[in-house]
Amino acid sequence: MDVSVTGAYIYFTIPIFGGINITQTVVSLFLVSLILAVAGIVIGRNLSIRPGKLQALVEKLILMLRGLLVDTMGEHNAHWLPYIATIFLSSIFGSYIGLTGFLRSATADVNVVLVWAIMTSVIIAYHNIKNGGFVSWIKNYLNPLNIVGDVAQPISMGFRHFGNVAGGGIITTILYAALSVASTLLLNAISGTIVIPIIMIVLGAALFVWGLKSEKKKLLKKIVGIVFAVLAVFGILQYTAILVDVPILQFGIPAVFSVYFDLFSGFIQAFVFTLLNMVYISGACPPPEENN
Amino acid sequence: MGFEELLGVNPFTAIFTLLNTIALFAVLKHFLFKPIEKVMEQRQAEVDRIYDDAETAKADAEASKAAYDEKLAHAKEEAVDIIKAAQERADRLGDEIVSDAKAKADDMIKRADAEIAQERKKAVNELKNEISVISLGIAEKMLDREINEGDHEELINRFIEEMGEDDE
Numbered sequence: 001m002d003v004s005v006t007g008a009y010i011y012f013t014i015p016i017f018g019g020i021n022i023t024q025t026v027v028s029l030f031l032v033s034l035i036l037a038v039a040g041i042v043i044g045r046n047l048s049i050r051p052g053k054l055q056a057l058v059e060k061l062i063l064m065l066r067g068l069l070v071d072t073m074g075e076h077n078a079h080w081l082p083y084i085a086t087i088f089l090s091s092i093f094g095s096y097i098g099l100t101g102f103l104r105s106a107t108a109d110v111n112v113v114l115v116w117a118i119m120t121s122v123i124i125a126y127h128n129i130k131n132g133g134f135v136s137w138i139k140n141y142l143n144p145l146n147i148v149g150d151v152a153q154p155i156s157m158g159f160r161h162f163g164n165v166a167g168g169g170i171i172t173t174i175l176y177a178a179l180s181v182a183s184t185l186l187l188n189a190i191s192g193t194i195v196i197p198i199i200m201i202v203l204g205a206a207l208f209v210w211g212l213k214s215e216k217k218k219l220l221k222k223i224v225g226i227v228f229a230v231l232a233v234f235g236i237l238q239y240t241a242i243l244v245d246v247p248i249l250q251f252g253i254p255a256v257f258s259v260y261f262d263l264f265s266g267f268i269q270a271f272v273f274t275l276l277n278m279v280y281i282s283g284a285c286p287p288p289e290e291n292n
Numbered sequence: 293m294g295f296e297e298l299l300g301v302n303p304f305t306a307i308f309t310l311l312n313t314i315a316l317f318a319v320l321k322h323f324l325f326k327p328i329e330k331v332m333e334q335r336q337a338e339v340d341r342i343y344d345d346a347e348t349a350k351a352d353a354e355a356s357k358a359a360y361d362e363k364l365a366h367a368k369e370e371a372v373d374i375i376k377a378a379q380e381r382a383d384r385l386g387d388e389i390v391s392d393a394k395a396k397a398d399d400m401i402k403r404a405d406a407e408i409a410q411e412r413k414k415a416v417n418e419l420k421n422e423i424s425v426i427s428l429g430i431a432e433k434m435l436d437r438e439i440n441e442g443d444h445e446e447l448i449n450r451f452i453e454e455m456g457e458d459d460e
Contacts, residue, residue, distance in 0.1 A: 005298055029308070044323040047328060058328070
């Protein structure tokens with residue numbers, strides 16, 4: 001089984017500046033930004049003092065994010081909400097766009113998340129210079145540990161996000177490959193003789209009928225019956241060499257893993273990335289009274 | 293076409309990401325967050341105003357209720373006072389009328405009594421005179437001679453008086 005782990009697919013290359021690759025990442029990120037921007041404009045245009053359902057939901061989400069932001073960064077940093085929200089929304093939708101199947105998660109490209117992390121680093125540096133002056137900012141780097149720290153910060157942030165999303169994708173790829181192999185093994189085992197599939201099909205039908213009639217565990221009996229019958233059908237197909245090596249196990253099972261690797265992990269990474277952004281920026285933007 | 297490296301650095305993707313993110317940030321900030329903030333502020337202001345209005349209205353209502361209660365209590369007292377005064381006046385007036393009537397009646401009775409007495413006296417006197425004249429006439433006729441009025445008047449009067457005493 002050949003499993004290759006690659007980066008984003010390159011759709012085409014614009015032949016200027018030594019070749020600009022238009023990759024899946026670029027398309028994904030552009031689509032995410034476009035959808036978010038259009039949604040933002042549409043919602044922002046139809047605001048009213050007495051909100052509809054959509055506006056109430058959006059306001060609730062914004063207030064939740066604002067609450068988190070104020071808890072983390074303090075009320076004086078509430079004006080960071082649009083930036084933090086942009087990063088959060090781009091991150092979570094950039095991860096979730098991989099669920100469409102034909103587009104790759106934008107956050108599975110190290111170039112994207114690293115740029116977001118560096119943007120935050122630049123913001124921090126800007127505020128440090130603004131608050132303490134350029135000289136004290138430069139003096140800070142006389143200690144080489146600070147250089148290491150400030151370089152490591154965006155790298156660790158970016159690679160954490162990239163690694164989790166890309167890792168989820170890699171594991172999904174490996175899972176598909178493994179399930180394909182497992183399907184072949186299973187089908188070969190079933191279709192050694194024609195007897196086994198026939199027994200299984202009878203057994204499956206019996207289980208299904210029993211599930212229809214019995215009082216308890218109806219659904220379980222029906223599902224097991226159907227699974228047996230379907231396995232048997234593919235076993236017969238394999239035996240008769242009409243359809244060979246159908247990766248039947250790839251049906252259903254990856255969805256369970258996808259809940260964790262795509263939905264849960266995507267949300268958690270977006271949340272963690274945003275939270276780290278908040279913490280680092282709030283470190284560079286102390287409350288006004290401490291400024292003086 | 294081909295695939296990129298999993299960990300490949302692509303400066304154009306990075307630049308694109310930067311521009312994209314900045315653009316999205318600008319759009320969201322300008323078209324979503326600012327209007328939403330504004331709307332929320334407006335709503336807050338409206339809510340505050342409604343609450344203020346409600347509080348004012350409540351205070352007004354309470355004040356007018358207190359005034360009403362006071363007036364009502366006052367009106368009750370007044371009514372009791374008026375009734376009391378009216379009753380007193382009626383009592384007094386009744387007493388006056390009764391005593392007036394009594395006095396008048398007494399007066400009338402007294403006057404009537406006096407009149408009666410006077411009338412009686414007058415009648416008695418007239419009767420006396422008449423009787424004396426009549427008896428003189430009778431006596432004249434009986435004696436067939438003129439009785440000296442002066443001689444016998446005393447005698448006659450005594451006779452009449454005796455008669456009057458019998459009369460009574």
